[in-house]
Amino acid sequence: MAKTTPSTPTPAEPTAEESAVGKGRPTPTRREKEEARKRPLVSNDRAEARRRARAQAQEQRDKARIGLANGDEKYLPMRDRGPQKKFVRDYVDARFSFGELLIPLMFLVIILTFFPQPxxxxxxxxxLWAFFILAAADAILLGFLVRRRLAAKFGADRVEKVRWYAAMRALQLRMMRLPKPQVKRGQYPV
Known part of the structure:
Protein backbone atom coordinates (compact mmCIF):
# COMPACT_ATOMS: atom_id res chain seq x y z
CA MET A 1 0.00 0.00 0.00
CA ALA A 2 1.28 3.38 -0.91
CA LYS A 3 1.12 6.14 1.60
CA THR A 4 -0.39 9.38 0.45
CA THR A 5 0.67 12.71 1.74
CA PRO A 6 -1.97 15.11 2.96
CA SER A 7 -1.09 17.67 0.28
CA THR A 8 -1.89 15.36 -2.65
CA PRO A 9 -5.51 14.38 -3.05
CA THR A 10 -6.27 10.74 -3.73
CA PRO A 11 -7.76 10.09 -7.13
CA ALA A 12 -11.38 9.21 -7.09
CA GLU A 13 -12.27 5.69 -8.13
CA PRO A 14 -13.93 5.68 -11.54
CA THR A 15 -17.49 4.56 -11.53
CA ALA A 16 -18.68 1.61 -13.60
CA GLU A 17 -20.06 3.94 -16.29
CA GLU A 18 -16.78 5.92 -16.59
CA SER A 19 -14.64 2.79 -16.81
CA ALA A 20 -16.84 1.39 -19.55
CA VAL A 21 -16.69 4.59 -21.56
CA GLY A 22 -12.96 5.02 -21.12
CA LYS A 23 -11.44 8.43 -21.49
CA GLY A 24 -14.30 9.72 -23.55
CA ARG A 25 -12.37 10.27 -26.80
CA PRO A 26 -10.40 8.14 -29.22
CA THR A 27 -6.65 7.73 -28.77
CA PRO A 28 -4.86 10.25 -30.99
CA THR A 29 -2.92 8.78 -33.87
CA ARG A 30 0.79 9.33 -34.29
CA ARG A 31 0.12 11.75 -37.14
CA GLU A 32 -2.19 13.84 -34.97
CA LYS A 33 0.40 13.97 -32.18
CA GLU A 34 3.12 15.07 -34.60
CA GLU A 35 0.87 17.73 -36.11
CA ALA A 36 0.10 19.08 -32.63
CA ARG A 37 3.82 19.37 -31.84
CA LYS A 38 4.73 21.11 -35.08
CA ARG A 39 5.61 24.77 -34.88
CA PRO A 40 6.27 26.96 -37.87
CA LEU A 41 9.90 27.80 -38.60
CA VAL A 42 8.86 31.33 -39.38
CA SER A 43 6.14 32.82 -37.27
CA ASN A 44 2.96 34.11 -38.81
CA ASP A 45 3.91 37.64 -37.77
CA ARG A 46 7.00 38.03 -39.95
CA ALA A 47 7.53 41.68 -39.13
CA GLU A 48 7.73 40.92 -35.40
CA ALA A 49 10.04 37.97 -36.06
CA ARG A 50 12.30 40.21 -38.16
CA ARG A 51 12.37 42.86 -35.42
CA ARG A 52 13.26 40.26 -32.81
CA ALA A 53 16.00 38.79 -35.02
CA ARG A 54 17.48 42.24 -35.68
CA ALA A 55 17.41 43.15 -32.00
CA GLN A 56 19.10 39.89 -31.07
CA ALA A 57 21.76 40.32 -33.77
CA GLN A 58 22.39 43.91 -32.64
CA GLU A 59 22.76 42.76 -29.06
CA GLN A 60 25.32 40.14 -30.09
CA ARG A 61 27.24 42.68 -32.19
CA ASP A 62 27.32 45.13 -29.28
CA LYS A 63 28.58 42.44 -26.95
CA ALA A 64 31.29 41.46 -29.45
CA ARG A 65 32.31 45.10 -30.03
CA ILE A 66 32.62 45.77 -26.31
CA GLY A 67 34.50 42.50 -25.81
CA LEU A 68 36.92 43.39 -28.61
CA ALA A 69 37.51 46.87 -27.24
CA ASN A 70 38.20 45.48 -23.77
CA GLY A 71 40.58 42.83 -25.11
CA ASP A 72 38.40 39.86 -24.12
CA GLU A 73 40.14 36.84 -25.66
CA LYS A 74 36.82 35.30 -26.72
CA TYR A 75 35.96 38.21 -29.03
CA LEU A 76 39.41 38.88 -30.49
CA PRO A 77 40.19 37.90 -34.08
CA MET A 78 42.72 35.08 -34.49
CA ARG A 79 45.56 37.50 -35.30
CA ASP A 80 45.18 39.14 -31.86
CA ARG A 81 44.84 36.05 -29.67
CA GLY A 82 47.39 34.54 -27.36
CA PRO A 83 49.66 35.60 -24.52
CA GLN A 84 52.47 36.73 -26.81
CA LYS A 85 50.19 39.05 -28.78
CA LYS A 86 48.84 40.47 -25.51
CA PHE A 87 52.41 41.07 -24.36
CA VAL A 88 53.19 42.85 -27.64
CA ARG A 89 50.07 45.01 -27.39
CA ASP A 90 50.92 46.02 -23.83
CA TYR A 91 54.54 46.73 -24.72
CA VAL A 92 53.61 48.86 -27.74
CA ASP A 93 50.94 50.72 -25.78
CA ALA A 94 53.36 51.46 -22.94
CA ARG A 95 55.87 53.27 -25.15
CA PHE A 96 55.70 56.36 -27.33
CA SER A 97 56.14 55.66 -31.04
CA PHE A 98 56.87 58.20 -33.76
CA GLY A 99 54.38 56.41 -35.98
CA GLU A 100 51.52 57.66 -33.80
CA LEU A 101 52.16 61.18 -35.09
CA LEU A 102 52.31 60.14 -38.75
CA ILE A 103 48.59 60.60 -39.51
CA PRO A 104 48.31 64.06 -37.88
CA LEU A 105 51.48 65.11 -39.68
CA MET A 106 50.01 63.97 -43.01
CA PHE A 107 46.96 66.16 -42.42
CA LEU A 108 49.26 69.08 -41.68
CA VAL A 109 51.20 68.47 -44.90
CA ILE A 110 47.95 68.33 -46.89
CA ILE A 111 46.96 71.71 -45.46
CA LEU A 112 50.43 73.15 -46.20
CA THR A 113 50.22 72.04 -49.84
CA PHE A 114 47.35 74.51 -50.33
CA PHE A 115 49.74 77.42 -49.70
CA PRO A 116 50.74 79.09 -52.96
CA GLN A 117 54.44 79.35 -52.08
CA PRO A 118 56.33 76.35 -53.52
CA LEU A 128 56.91 64.28 -44.20
CA TRP A 129 59.41 61.96 -45.87
CA ALA A 130 61.97 62.53 -43.11
CA PHE A 131 59.36 61.77 -40.48
CA PHE A 132 58.24 58.69 -42.42
CA ILE A 133 61.82 57.37 -42.43
CA LEU A 134 62.08 58.11 -38.69
CA ALA A 135 58.80 56.23 -38.02
CA ALA A 136 59.96 53.25 -40.11
CA ALA A 137 63.28 53.12 -38.22
CA ASP A 138 61.37 53.28 -34.94
CA ALA A 139 59.12 50.41 -36.06
CA ILE A 140 62.14 48.28 -37.01
CA LEU A 141 63.77 49.00 -33.65
CA LEU A 142 60.48 48.14 -31.92
CA GLY A 143 60.41 44.78 -33.72
CA PHE A 144 63.86 43.88 -32.40
CA LEU A 145 63.04 45.04 -28.86
CA VAL A 146 59.76 43.10 -28.76
CA ARG A 147 61.39 39.95 -30.12
CA ARG A 148 64.12 40.14 -27.47
CA ARG A 149 61.58 40.69 -24.65
CA LEU A 150 59.42 37.78 -25.88
CA ALA A 151 62.46 35.52 -26.05
CA ALA A 152 63.32 36.41 -22.46
CA LYS A 153 59.77 35.79 -21.25
CA PHE A 154 58.56 32.82 -23.32
CA GLY A 155 61.81 31.24 -24.50
CA ALA A 156 63.76 31.91 -27.70
CA ASP A 157 62.43 28.82 -29.48
CA ARG A 158 58.77 29.62 -28.76
CA VAL A 159 58.63 33.21 -30.06
CA GLU A 160 55.95 33.87 -32.67
CA LYS A 161 56.36 36.20 -35.63
CA VAL A 162 55.20 39.48 -34.10
CA ARG A 163 57.40 42.18 -35.59
CA TRP A 164 54.86 43.22 -38.22
CA TYR A 165 52.06 43.05 -35.63
CA ALA A 166 54.00 45.37 -33.31
CA ALA A 167 54.90 47.78 -36.12
CA MET A 168 51.31 48.08 -37.37
CA ARG A 169 50.03 48.73 -33.85
CA ALA A 170 52.74 51.34 -33.28
CA LEU A 171 51.77 53.21 -36.47
CA GLN A 172 48.17 53.68 -35.33
CA LEU A 173 46.94 56.54 -33.22
CA ARG A 174 46.70 55.35 -29.65
CA MET A 175 43.01 56.21 -29.38
CA MET A 176 42.16 54.26 -32.55
CA ARG A 177 43.83 50.97 -31.58
CA LEU A 178 41.72 47.86 -31.17
CA PRO A 179 41.72 46.25 -28.70
CA LYS A 180 41.95 49.43 -26.68
CA PRO A 181 45.19 49.97 -24.75
CA GLN A 182 45.03 48.19 -21.39
CA VAL A 183 48.14 49.86 -19.91
CA LYS A 184 49.23 53.45 -19.41
CA ARG A 185 52.32 54.94 -20.99
CA GLY A 186 55.45 53.80 -19.20
CA GLN A 187 53.68 50.81 -17.64
CA TYR A 188 55.67 48.09 -19.45
CA PRO A 189 54.62 44.44 -19.07
CA VAL A 190 56.81 42.33 -16.82
Whole structure:
Protein backbone atom coordinates (compact mmCIF):
# COMPACT_ATOMS: atom_id res chain seq x y z
CA MET A 1 0.00 0.00 0.00
CA ALA A 2 1.28 3.38 -0.91
CA LYS A 3 1.12 6.14 1.60
CA THR A 4 -0.39 9.38 0.45
CA THR A 5 0.67 12.71 1.74
CA PRO A 6 -1.97 15.11 2.96
CA SER A 7 -1.09 17.67 0.28
CA THR A 8 -1.89 15.36 -2.65
CA PRO A 9 -5.51 14.38 -3.05
CA THR A 10 -6.27 10.74 -3.73
CA PRO A 11 -7.76 10.09 -7.13
CA ALA A 12 -11.38 9.21 -7.09
CA GLU A 13 -12.27 5.69 -8.13
CA PRO A 14 -13.93 5.68 -11.54
CA THR A 15 -17.49 4.56 -11.53
CA ALA A 16 -18.68 1.61 -13.60
CA GLU A 17 -20.06 3.94 -16.29
CA GLU A 18 -16.78 5.92 -16.59
CA SER A 19 -14.64 2.79 -16.81
CA ALA A 20 -16.84 1.39 -19.55
CA VAL A 21 -16.69 4.59 -21.56
CA GLY A 22 -12.96 5.02 -21.12
CA LYS A 23 -11.44 8.43 -21.49
CA GLY A 24 -14.30 9.72 -23.55
CA ARG A 25 -12.37 10.27 -26.80
CA PRO A 26 -10.40 8.14 -29.22
CA THR A 27 -6.65 7.73 -28.77
CA PRO A 28 -4.86 10.25 -30.99
CA THR A 29 -2.92 8.78 -33.87
CA ARG A 30 0.79 9.33 -34.29
CA ARG A 31 0.12 11.75 -37.14
CA GLU A 32 -2.19 13.84 -34.97
CA LYS A 33 0.40 13.97 -32.18
CA GLU A 34 3.12 15.07 -34.60
CA GLU A 35 0.87 17.73 -36.11
CA ALA A 36 0.10 19.08 -32.63
CA ARG A 37 3.82 19.37 -31.84
CA LYS A 38 4.73 21.11 -35.08
CA ARG A 39 5.61 24.77 -34.88
CA PRO A 40 6.27 26.96 -37.87
CA LEU A 41 9.90 27.80 -38.60
CA VAL A 42 8.86 31.33 -39.38
CA SER A 43 6.14 32.82 -37.27
CA ASN A 44 2.96 34.11 -38.81
CA ASP A 45 3.91 37.64 -37.77
CA ARG A 46 7.00 38.03 -39.95
CA ALA A 47 7.53 41.68 -39.13
CA GLU A 48 7.73 40.92 -35.40
CA ALA A 49 10.04 37.97 -36.06
CA ARG A 50 12.30 40.21 -38.16
CA ARG A 51 12.37 42.86 -35.42
CA ARG A 52 13.26 40.26 -32.81
CA ALA A 53 16.00 38.79 -35.02
CA ARG A 54 17.48 42.24 -35.68
CA ALA A 55 17.41 43.15 -32.00
CA GLN A 56 19.10 39.89 -31.07
CA ALA A 57 21.76 40.32 -33.77
CA GLN A 58 22.39 43.91 -32.64
CA GLU A 59 22.76 42.76 -29.06
CA GLN A 60 25.32 40.14 -30.09
CA ARG A 61 27.24 42.68 -32.19
CA ASP A 62 27.32 45.13 -29.28
CA LYS A 63 28.58 42.44 -26.95
CA ALA A 64 31.29 41.46 -29.45
CA ARG A 65 32.31 45.10 -30.03
CA ILE A 66 32.62 45.77 -26.31
CA GLY A 67 34.50 42.50 -25.81
CA LEU A 68 36.92 43.39 -28.61
CA ALA A 69 37.51 46.87 -27.24
CA ASN A 70 38.20 45.48 -23.77
CA GLY A 71 40.58 42.83 -25.11
CA ASP A 72 38.40 39.86 -24.12
CA GLU A 73 40.14 36.84 -25.66
CA LYS A 74 36.82 35.30 -26.72
CA TYR A 75 35.96 38.21 -29.03
CA LEU A 76 39.41 38.88 -30.49
CA PRO A 77 40.19 37.90 -34.08
CA MET A 78 42.72 35.08 -34.49
CA ARG A 79 45.56 37.50 -35.30
CA ASP A 80 45.18 39.14 -31.86
CA ARG A 81 44.84 36.05 -29.67
CA GLY A 82 47.39 34.54 -27.36
CA PRO A 83 49.66 35.60 -24.52
CA GLN A 84 52.47 36.73 -26.81
CA LYS A 85 50.19 39.05 -28.78
CA LYS A 86 48.84 40.47 -25.51
CA PHE A 87 52.41 41.07 -24.36
CA VAL A 88 53.19 42.85 -27.64
CA ARG A 89 50.07 45.01 -27.39
CA ASP A 90 50.92 46.02 -23.83
CA TYR A 91 54.54 46.73 -24.72
CA VAL A 92 53.61 48.86 -27.74
CA ASP A 93 50.94 50.72 -25.78
CA ALA A 94 53.36 51.46 -22.94
CA ARG A 95 55.87 53.27 -25.15
CA PHE A 96 55.70 56.36 -27.33
CA SER A 97 56.14 55.66 -31.04
CA PHE A 98 56.87 58.20 -33.76
CA GLY A 99 54.38 56.41 -35.98
CA GLU A 100 51.52 57.66 -33.80
CA LEU A 101 52.16 61.18 -35.09
CA LEU A 102 52.31 60.14 -38.75
CA ILE A 103 48.59 60.60 -39.51
CA PRO A 104 48.31 64.06 -37.88
CA LEU A 105 51.48 65.11 -39.68
CA MET A 106 50.01 63.97 -43.01
CA PHE A 107 46.96 66.16 -42.42
CA LEU A 108 49.26 69.08 -41.68
CA VAL A 109 51.20 68.47 -44.90
CA ILE A 110 47.95 68.33 -46.89
CA ILE A 111 46.96 71.71 -45.46
CA LEU A 112 50.43 73.15 -46.20
CA THR A 113 50.22 72.04 -49.84
CA PHE A 114 47.35 74.51 -50.33
CA PHE A 115 49.74 77.42 -49.70
CA PRO A 116 50.74 79.09 -52.96
CA GLN A 117 54.44 79.35 -52.08
CA PRO A 118 56.33 76.35 -53.52
CA UNK A 119 58.99 76.61 -50.79
CA UNK A 120 56.40 75.82 -48.10
CA UNK A 121 55.16 72.85 -50.10
CA UNK A 122 58.68 71.48 -50.64
CA UNK A 123 59.58 71.83 -46.97
CA UNK A 124 56.34 70.12 -45.95
CA UNK A 125 56.92 67.18 -48.31
CA UNK A 126 60.56 66.79 -47.25
CA UNK A 127 59.57 66.95 -43.57
CA LEU A 128 56.91 64.28 -44.20
CA TRP A 129 59.41 61.96 -45.87
CA ALA A 130 61.97 62.53 -43.11
CA PHE A 131 59.36 61.77 -40.48
CA PHE A 132 58.24 58.69 -42.42
CA ILE A 133 61.82 57.37 -42.43
CA LEU A 134 62.08 58.11 -38.69
CA ALA A 135 58.80 56.23 -38.02
CA ALA A 136 59.96 53.25 -40.11
CA ALA A 137 63.28 53.12 -38.22
CA ASP A 138 61.37 53.28 -34.94
CA ALA A 139 59.12 50.41 -36.06
CA ILE A 140 62.14 48.28 -37.01
CA LEU A 141 63.77 49.00 -33.65
CA LEU A 142 60.48 48.14 -31.92
CA GLY A 143 60.41 44.78 -33.72
CA PHE A 144 63.86 43.88 -32.40
CA LEU A 145 63.04 45.04 -28.86
CA VAL A 146 59.76 43.10 -28.76
CA ARG A 147 61.39 39.95 -30.12
CA ARG A 148 64.12 40.14 -27.47
CA ARG A 149 61.58 40.69 -24.65
CA LEU A 150 59.42 37.78 -25.88
CA ALA A 151 62.46 35.52 -26.05
CA ALA A 152 63.32 36.41 -22.46
CA LYS A 153 59.77 35.79 -21.25
CA PHE A 154 58.56 32.82 -23.32
CA GLY A 155 61.81 31.24 -24.50
CA ALA A 156 63.76 31.91 -27.70
CA ASP A 157 62.43 28.82 -29.48
CA ARG A 158 58.77 29.62 -28.76
CA VAL A 159 58.63 33.21 -30.06
CA GLU A 160 55.95 33.87 -32.67
CA LYS A 161 56.36 36.20 -35.63
CA VAL A 162 55.20 39.48 -34.10
CA ARG A 163 57.40 42.18 -35.59
CA TRP A 164 54.86 43.22 -38.22
CA TYR A 165 52.06 43.05 -35.63
CA ALA A 166 54.00 45.37 -33.31
CA ALA A 167 54.90 47.78 -36.12
CA MET A 168 51.31 48.08 -37.37
CA ARG A 169 50.03 48.73 -33.85
CA ALA A 170 52.74 51.34 -33.28
CA LEU A 171 51.77 53.21 -36.47
CA GLN A 172 48.17 53.68 -35.33
CA LEU A 173 46.94 56.54 -33.22
CA ARG A 174 46.70 55.35 -29.65
CA MET A 175 43.01 56.21 -29.38
CA MET A 176 42.16 54.26 -32.55
CA ARG A 177 43.83 50.97 -31.58
CA LEU A 178 41.72 47.86 -31.17
CA PRO A 179 41.72 46.25 -28.70
CA LYS A 180 41.95 49.43 -26.68
CA PRO A 181 45.19 49.97 -24.75
CA GLN A 182 45.03 48.19 -21.39
CA VAL A 183 48.14 49.86 -19.91
CA LYS A 184 49.23 53.45 -19.41
CA ARG A 185 52.32 54.94 -20.99
CA GLY A 186 55.45 53.80 -19.20
CA GLN A 187 53.68 50.81 -17.64
CA TYR A 188 55.67 48.09 -19.45
CA PRO A 189 54.62 44.44 -19.07
CA VAL A 190 56.81 42.33 -16.82
Missing amino acids: EVQYIAIIA
